[in-house]
Amino acid sequence: MKTRLTFALLLCSVLLVSMPYSGYTQRSDQRIFTTKGGKILTMEGKSPAYVDAIVVNGGKIIFTGTNNAALQYRTVTTKVYEIPRGETLMPGFIDAHAHAVQYTGTYDAVDLNPLPYGHTNTIDTLLQQLKDSLRKCPDTGTIIMGNGYDDSRLRERRHPTVQELNQVSADRPIFIEHVSGHMGVANSKLLHLLGFDNPDTTVAGGTIVRDANGNPTGLLIENANVGAMIYIAQHLMPKESEQEALEKSLRKLQRAEKEWFAYGITTLCEGRASPAAIQLVQTANKLGRLRGDFIVLPDFDTNKDLLKQWKTYYKQYDKHFKIGAVKFTLDGSPQGRSAWLKDPYVNAPLGEKPGFKGHPIYDHMQLYHYLRYVTDTLNMQVHMHCNGDAAIDEGLRLIDTLKPYITKDMINVMIHGQVCREDQVPHIKRTGIMPSWFPTHCYIWGLWHRDTVLGAARANHISPLRQGLDNNILFTIHTDAPVTPPDLLTAVWSAVHRRTLMDSTVVLGSDQVISAYEALKAITINAAIQWDEQQSKGSIKLHKRADLVLLKGDPLHDDQRYIGVKGVFKDGVLVYDNE
Structure with a gap:
């Protein structure tokens, strides 16, 4: 019985x-x-x-x-x-952090990516590609754009100069965006249009890099780069009717969506959206042009007066569109040597003296009030771009200070956290912030970080996934597309192997490797938890x-x-x- x-x-x-x-x-x-x-x-x-x-x-x-x-x-x-x-x-797969809308901007630009995703590995090749594009585009009133060049993987190991871009054209504005998205190089024509050739011009939160004589080298960093991109979008793009421009943007967004699908991703992210980017996704959603789910993060600086409007879509889908958090960018990129570090870079970047550590984007008290407004007044969670360890310190201090205003349902996220010190990982656990790491850095920029940017000790600890697991930290991994394509399986491989592109025998931080299953969790169920969607996805x-x-x-x-x-x-x- x-x-x-x-x-x-x-x-x-x-x-x-x-x-x-x-x-x-x-x-x-x-x-x-x-x-x-x-x-x-x-x-x-x-x-x-x-x-x-x-x-x-x-x-x-x-x-x-x-x-x-x-x-x-x-x-x-x-x-x-x-x-x-x-x-x-x-x-x-679930996109923890990338820029699906920003990615659409690469479709109108000359592809300057080096290996493994492109073939622009010398400055001569880069200039020739721009010249070829110039011949194909006779409209002298529009700009020639390039995207994805990488000084760390150019044979010359440096940025192109204003003089080199002038060889392509001194009369037509030219701008090439760095693979990091945090900097770019302009020719003389564009620098003049921006007013950056004036020796007295400065940009808050950005740098117009100048030579010893005070002349611009062409390199624009952080908010100077952002200012150039905004000017280009407003003044130098091809003239079209409003309807033509909208239809073109919608088609490009659908093209990006298909590319995310091709990498196995069903939930997409725009991790730093301008008002125009948010409106584009909203419009595509209302017109039934989206098939994947789009999670959009308003950039605080350009949306601070619109956040109450966007909160209507916070954490809840309108068909395929929702607002996931508010984005703050605290510093730059380590591969571009604009991340904010506690100790100096091994080699200072162009225009900076030895001992350079990078800069914060915000004043500390200003950032505190901004973060409190979002978490306390609006009751919305934040994603903080913190690449350098000084920026990570800043982010962790502020989240600790703001704990009285952070509710249990807020999943605040540290994006990138690349130059993360060993002592910071337990602090991440105590703070309750969720890191989203970017282990593909080990693969693509591993030797650059070790030999030129950070030195061996710091480079071996970038994206410390194993220490995260050992501290019972729930984390995700991401691609930051268009920094790389939305290639999450390569991010998984990088988390498992940490081998470098330029020398596959080098393992960058062998003590930080994790299992394939743990890496796959970071792009499925963990990512669902990050977006508070674990009940329906992952x-x-x-x-x-x-x-x-x-x-x-x-x-x-x-x-x-x-x-x-x-x-x-x-x-x-x-x-x-x-x-």
Whole structure:
């Protein structure tokens, strides 16, 4: 009798786990995924867990269990996919931090990225590409733009100069944006239009880099770079009607969305949005032009008077659009040597003297009042861009000070945290802030950080994921696209291996490597927690949304850099097919 009762209870529990939710009605988009040698990785639990099959209906997962039980849901209209050996179905990736709207600006620019995502590895190549673009664009009233150059990976190991850009054209404005997004180089024509050739011109929170004689080198850093980009958008872009410009922007946004899908991402992020960027996503959403979910973070400086308006969408979706937090940028980038450090750079950047440590963007008390306004008055959470350890110190001090105004449902996030000292990691835990690290730095800029920027000790500790785990810190990882493409699988590979691009035998901080499963959690369930969406996303579980990615490989055991994305499903609908 006892055996029969135990069996009955076990059977009942199995049925409860695998039953569809109440009110089940089959829809035409119903899909069944079964395994035929392949895997369904759920991302549920502390160690890898798998199921044999799932059923998707009405955009949600309505069954997880065995192949035979799943096939009981099949009707003549149900689509069935047998996952073959070598393929893995898992939750769609979630973008913890990138710039999907900013990425659209790269489509009108000359691609100046070096390896591994481009081929511009010398200044001569860069200049030739700009000259080729000049010949193709005869409109002398518009600007020639380049994007993605990287002094750390140019053979010359320096920024192009104003004189070199003048070789392309001294009469046509030219601007090339650094891969970091924190700086760029202008030619003489653009510097004159900006008023930056005036020796008395300064920019608060930015730098117009000048030579020993006070003449601009062309390099513009932080807010000087931002000012140039704003001027370009307002005065130097091709003239179009309002409707033409909107339609072009919408098409580019959809193109970016498709690119995010191609990397397996179903929830996208714009991590520092101007009012125009927010309005673009809103418009696309209202017109039904979005298929992925877009989480947008208003940049505080350009939106401070609009935050009450944007709060309407805070933490709640209007179809595919929501506001996730308010973004503050406390410093620059380490690869561009504009991050704010406690100790000096190994080699000072152009225009700075030995001992240079970078600069904060904000005055301390000014930033305190801004952060208090957002967390206390508006009751909204913040994301703080802190790259250098001095900026991390500043961010942690301020969050500690603001604890009386921070509610339990606020998930405040430290973005990047690259130059994170060992003593800061326990402080991150105590403060309760959630870090989003960027381990791809180890791969792309590892030797640059070690030999030119930070020195070995600091470089070995960038993105300290293992120490984060050892301190029970929940973290995410990200791509910061367009700094890199939205290539989260390479970020996972970097977290697991920390090998450098320029010398694959070098492991940058071997004590900070983590397992593939922990790295995958950082782009699935942990990222869902960061956005307060863990009840509906981030793992394959009954009743969760059917945001899924089908991979041409095993992300726990194969080289993640080379695993292809075969298909992406958003709310159960196929949105990307790479068959």
